[in-house]
Amino acid sequence: MKLLKRVLLLLVIVIGVVVYLNYPKLNIISGYAAKNVASGVFVAHRSAASMNQIDNNVPLVELAVTEVDESEQSASSTVYGLMKRTAVYRDGLGAVLINDEYDPSKLTIRPQRNQPSDTIPYPYGQAAPLDSVFPDVDMDQINKALAIAFANPETQKTRTLLVLYKGQILAEKYVDGFDENTPILGWSMTKSVLATCFGVLQHQGKLNVEWPAPIAEWKDDERKDITLNHLLRMQSGLAWDEDYSGISDVTRMLFLDSDMTVAQKEKKAIAKPTEIWNYSSGTTNLLSGILRQQFRSHQEYLDFPYAALVDKIGMYSMVLEADIAGNYVGSSYAWASTRDWARFGQLYLNKGKWNGEQLFDPEWVDYITTPTIHSDGTYGAHFWLNAEGKYPDVPKDLFSCNGYQGQYVFMIPSKDLVVVRTGLAEEPDFDVNSVLSNIVKALQ
Known part of the structure; x- marks a missing residue:
């Protein structure tokens, strides 16, 4: 029994050391996951499921659980329920990981863009590309x-x-x-x-x-x-x-x-x-x-x-x-x-x-x-x-x-x-x- 207690104590100590050494990394992992999903959903207009199951399916990041709030245009991630990070989408400026310094009222300007339509074929315009044939191409x-x-x-x-x-x-x-x-x-x-x-x-x-x-x-x-x-x-x-x-x-x-x-x-x-x-x-x-x-x-x-x-x-x-x-x-x-x-x-x-x-x-x-x-x-x-x-x-x-x-x-x-x-x-x-x-x- 004493041996079992010693083994359990040693196991607890090992787990504690592992958690202590890796806990700061959770901030990075959940941050990556939240930012990646928020951008993928609100910039690229992809599904949250696709971003979670494919793009975030990489070592360590796959440990994160990410949820999307469509109404707030945000994504939040945790790792084993720890170290929650949130990324929010801003029109024209993309997604950003937020922290205690984030004040949405301080950044209200957006890039002003000029995107006229035209009839010029791609790539020099917005019309469909030409259907070209090159005899010198195999x-x-x-x-x-x-x-x-x-x-x-x-x-x-x-x-x-x-x-x-x-x-x-x-x-x-x-x-x-x-x-x-x-x-x-x-x-x-x-x-x-x-x-x-x-x-x-x-x-x-x-x-x-x-x-x-x-x-x-x-x-x-x-x-x-x-x-x-x-x-x-x-x-x-x-x-x-x-x-x-x-x-x-x-x-x-x-x-x-x-x-x-x-x-x-x-x-x-x-x-x-x-x-x-x-x-x-x-x-x-x-x-x-x-x-x-x-x-x-x-x-x-x-x-x-x-x-x-x-x-x-x-x-x-x-x-x-x-x-x-x-x-x-x-x-x-x-x-x-x-x-x-x-x-x-x-x-x-x-x-x-x-x-x-x-x-x-x-x-x-x-x-x-x-x-x-x-x-x-x-x-x-x-x-x-x-x-x-x-x-x-x-x-x-x-x-x-x-x-x-x-x-x-x-x-x-x-x-x-x-x-x-x-x-x-x-x-x-x-x-x-x-x-x-x-x-x-x-x-x-």
């Missing part, structure tokens, strides 16, 4: 590539794939529950959209990426030499932990912070600019805060990405979500349909020109595709690269927007090709090289 090979992308659905988890060639749709495919109008969360593809706003401002003569970062707290220490270019290239030398497996800089920022532009700003320098390359979502949100500084009012900041870029190229489905403080979460939270993500890729193939209007300098494409030192040729300025042949059977001029769980916009200028793939799995589960190489073969 459609059997294209279909083979699509079959590869959607093979093994339990592993690859591809949801949508679109191939845009010479500005025309060659092929597109969607799994059940998704179509050409379904908004997809781009995750870190959002970084490329945020960076493009700086390209637009530079084209307008309102800033230069070689300028020092306008951060007052840095002016008297070693961080004063950090430029916008260093931030865009993730080579500022600032400390940052981009670890999603537990409580880290990035998970605290995304699931606990009211103002996501602050976390990276407060970090110390661990190297001089250009000495290291360190991928950081905090850096992108710092850039979002710097973008806000370029405008006289919050309204102008909220309007700018849409007026100067997003709605300008017809990405009407896009929603840029904002934090509690009203900053766009440029690191992670842009939603858009697969066709609209493809428009973004086509803009880059066009070197910034859209329907006769130059939105950013042609040289901006050269800038964002120039490899950043210490990135092994994989990163430019908020865009990913194939400069060193990461995808060995794909042209090296490929550059891309990449997001968590395998969201991609691939641009291959030498082939006049844009490929958008969305899903719930990335490499190695989803074979990027095989899919892209088979598409490229169809054009040879």
Whole structure:
């Protein structure tokens, strides 16, 4: 009996230690679950059941139980009844995790959007795409590539794939529950959209990426030499932990912070600019805060990405979500349909020109595709690269927007090709090289 009591006591102690060590993580788990469901339901107009059973069916997050309140436009999650977190939807600003600092009366302005209808065929307008035939394209090979992308659905988890060639749709495919109008969360593809706003401002003569970062707290220490270019290239030398497996800089920022532009700003320098390359979502949100500084009012900041870029190229489905403080979460939270993500890729193939209007300098494409030192040729300025042949059977001029769980916009200028793939799995589960190489073969 004494032995049994000792075993039970030891078991209680072990359970207690496990709960103590993991309790703080519940905040992140329930926060992720609530935010993901709220955005999926109220931004993408998907069912709560689908979001819970599929999108939140990932390790640890699957432990959360999430309920949606349609009348309040909110979602709340708990883990074993503990650590309740709630995300609320705000028209025009998407969903946000709330905390004790949240005051809905303080943020009443919304982005003003201009979305005129037209009769111009997709992608340059809102009319149906042209039914084009390209004699130089092997459609059997294209279909083979699509079959590869959607093979093994339990592993690859591809949801949508679109191939845009010479500005025309060659092929597109969607799994059940998704179509050409379904908004997809781009995750870190959002970084490329945020960076493009700086390209637009530079084209307008309102800033230069070689300028020092306008951060007052840095002016008297070693961080004063950090430029916008260093931030865009993730080579500022600032400390940052981009670890999603537990409580880290990035998970605290995304699931606990009211103002996501602050976390990276407060970090110390661990190297001089250009000495290291360190991928950081905090850096992108710092850039979002710097973008806000370029405008006289919050309204102008909220309007700018849409007026100067997003709605300008017809990405009407896009929603840029904002934090509690009203900053766009440029690191992670842009939603858009697969066709609209493809428009973004086509803009880059066009070197910034859209329907006769130059939105950013042609040289901006050269800038964002120039490899950043210490990135092994994989990163430019908020865009990913194939400069060193990461995808060995794909042209090296490929550059891309990449997001968590395998969201991609691939641009291959030498082939006049844009490929958008969305899903719930990335490499190695989803074979990027095989899919892209088979598409490229169809054009040879």
